[in-house]
Amino acid sequence: MTGAPDTPAGERAHFAALESLYAAAPINKLFASRLEIPEAGVTRIHFDVDERFYHAAGAAHGTIYFKMLDDAAFYAANSLVSDRFVLTTAFNLLLTRPIKAGPAVAEGRWVSGRRRVLVADARLLDSTGEEVSRGTGTFMRSHFPLSSLPGYASASAPKG
Known part of the structure; x- marks a missing residue:
């Protein structure tokens, strides 16, 4: 796999760096949440829905659905790519319940x-x-190296 970590330690470091990158994204100051990558291709984003995200009828606006679903799918994909930031090129959404x-x-x-x-x-x-x-x-690979992104780079830098 192109751009994939070769070792379990390298893979875990990549996941930790992606989790750090997620936490550093300015948008997450508006949508407090925590990314978890337990294994390659699998993610969980934990967050709280509160009334700040409600539309006029008293349930969460579609913005929160899209943001969290796109992020969860995006990071599942990027967990398999260790050299480049991927970009969302299309996203289909099905809202089934408020x-x-x-x-x-x-x-x-x-x-x-x-x-x-x-x-x-x-x-x-x-x-x-x-x-x-x-x-x-x-999701497509972008021209942005993950190592050039501040949240990723600081988490993946050698400690010592």
Whole structure:
């Protein structure tokens, strides 16, 4: 696999650096959340839905659905690419139930592709574990080296 870590320690370092990159993204000052990458191609984003994200009818606006599902699928794909930042090229979203205030989790999973284009999907679970939305995205390698991005670079730098 092009750009993939060769060792379990290298893979874990890549995941930790991606988690750091996620935490450093300015958008996450607006949407407090925590990325977890337990294994290649699998992610979880933990966050709380609160009334700041509600539309006029008293449930979460689609913005929160899209943001968390796109991020979960994106990082599932980028967990398989250790040299470049990937970019979302398309994302299809299915909203099945309203989500109310409380803890929520977006789970991402790589589906296919490893060279130029990757496909990953995600599902959003409410505080009871009920699926409220799902989405599928396509992602392409960009020209941005991961090592050039401040959140990634600082986490992947050798300690000592």
